[in-house]
Amino acid sequence: EVIPNIFETLARQSEGGRIIPWLASEIKSEEGGKRFRFHLREYIYFHNGRQLTARDVRYSFERLLQNQESQSRLLLSPILGATALINGEKQELEGFKIVSAFEFTIDLGYPISFFPSLVAYAPSSIVPEATEVIDGGWRDSCVGTGPFRVIRFNPRHRLELEANPNYWRRGYPKSDGLVFTFGISQDDILAGFQNGQFSIVGSLLPLGIETLRNNREFVTGYREMPSFSSFFIALNINKAPLINEKLRRKFTQLIDIPALLRKHIGRRAIKAYGIIPPGLLGHEKTFLQPITENKTKFLVENVELTCTIPPSFLQGAYGTFYNALFDLLRNEGFSINIISKTIDEFLKIQAEA
Numbered sequence: 001e002v003i004p005n006i007f008e009t010l011a012r013q014s015e016g017g018r019i020i021p022w023l024a025s026e027i028k029s030e031e032g033g034k035r036f037r038f039h040l041r042e043y044i045y046f047h048n049g050r051q052l053t054a055r056d057v058r059y060s061f062e063r064l065l066q067n068q069e070s071q072s073r074l075l076l077s078p079i080l081g082a083t084a085l086i087n088g089e090k091q092e093l094e095g096f097k098i099v100s101a102f103e104f105t106i107d108l109g110y111p112i113s114f115f116p117s118l119v120a121y122a123p124s125s126i127v128p129e130a131t132e133v134i135d136g137g138w139r140d141s142c143v144g145t146g147p148f149r150v151i152r153f154n155p156r157h158r159l160e161l162e163a164n165p166n167y168w169r170r171g172y173p174k175s176d177g178l179v180f181t182f183g184i185s186q187d188d189i190l191a192g193f194q195n196g197q198f199s200i201v202g203s204l205l206p207l208g209i210e211t212l213r214n215n216r217e218f219v220t221g222y223r224e225m226p227s228f229s230s231f232f233i234a235l236n237i238n239k240a241p242l243i244n245e246k247l248r249r250k251f252t253q254l255i256d257i258p259a260l261l262r263k264h265i266g267r268r269a270i271k272a273y274g275i276i277p278p279g280l281l282g283h284e285k286t287f288l289q290p291i292t293e294n295k296t297k298f299l300v301e302n303v304e305l306t307c308t309i310p311p312s313f314l315q316g317a318y319g320t321f322y323n324a325l326f327d328l329l330r331n332e333g334f335s336i337n338i339i340s341k342t343i344d345e346f347l348k349i350q351a352e353a
Helices: 054-065 071-076 082-086 186-194 206-213 245-254 257-264 316-331 343-352
Strands: 011-013 019-021 024-030 035-040 096-100 103-107 148-154 158-163 177-181 303-307 334-338
Touching: 019 024, 035 054, 054 071, 054 082, 054 096, 054 103, 071 082, 148 177, 186 206, 245 316, 257 316, 316 334
Parallel strands: 303 334
Antiparallel strands: 011 019, 024 035, 035 103, 096 103, 148 158, 158 177
16 A cells, blocks of 8 residues: 555556556567567656656666565566576676667567566555665655655654655645554554544454444445455475374364354455456366365374464454464364564565475
8 A cells, every 4th residue: 555655567457357558658578478668658756757768677677576574576586597697606687678768678588478567566556766775755865766755754653655746647645645554453454434533544454344334424335455465374284293194184174264254354356266366267166176075084193383474464354364264274173383583584584485
């Protein structure tokens, strides 16, 4: 919710999951999807007044690839020469060729038809050339091309933004500024929205959502908009204890996903049957159907499961879901050891896995 207001990408996901040009005015596929040609819009300026050029794009991509703390740099790994930057063997991205100030090509190591979708993710946002540390306000080093620019930021508490007076989309933004407040309890989120303190709220539990839907003042403005993403639990079948097939079957049979969703997520999620989200091409409702017959008769006693999970998943609506899931497993003889207490620990474990 925060980052796209400040930083923007070459492409963007629109309604229906389509990928459209954004900072780029045109994206063309060449050589069977092994090369992509980008044309930048020539009227885009950063918050500090400097015009966006192809050099900024190249620098942003090289900066991301060389950032050892970012797991997201793998998004750009298909680019020719990206692996050399990731490994610290080179400083320049071989597959990035500047044609002019507003045109460049990107060569891939192998054809990827969906490459524009990879540069639509927030980690691929474009920053000015020579940006090192992103911190402070827009007058310092927190500079993007987005509709808003940073005035003040108090981590974990409050972020204040003001409208970008030179934003490239005519008529936008529609407001003079935005203020994000973090670390608010569920009760305060709901109460703050009801009394007008907050214009927009997120991470409401199902009970809070239903409270608003049953309120005459708010129900007329209720809308639902799908977002396409899948959440899953990955089991390590190559190490103990889940190398045991009977134990894995017991684990999966214990979890009633639809019931957990109804109780703890409510209308915000539906059961998926694979990695592809429901509603997109390739989704198969019959894929990975749970086994309902001949359930495994397997007694679990003091089996410790070591797991890693993004800390943000343990908060808000998703937090109640995971806590209920862990309680269910504990009641059946599993113990849960979460080894990623911070996002840095989570990313480090993922990189080393």
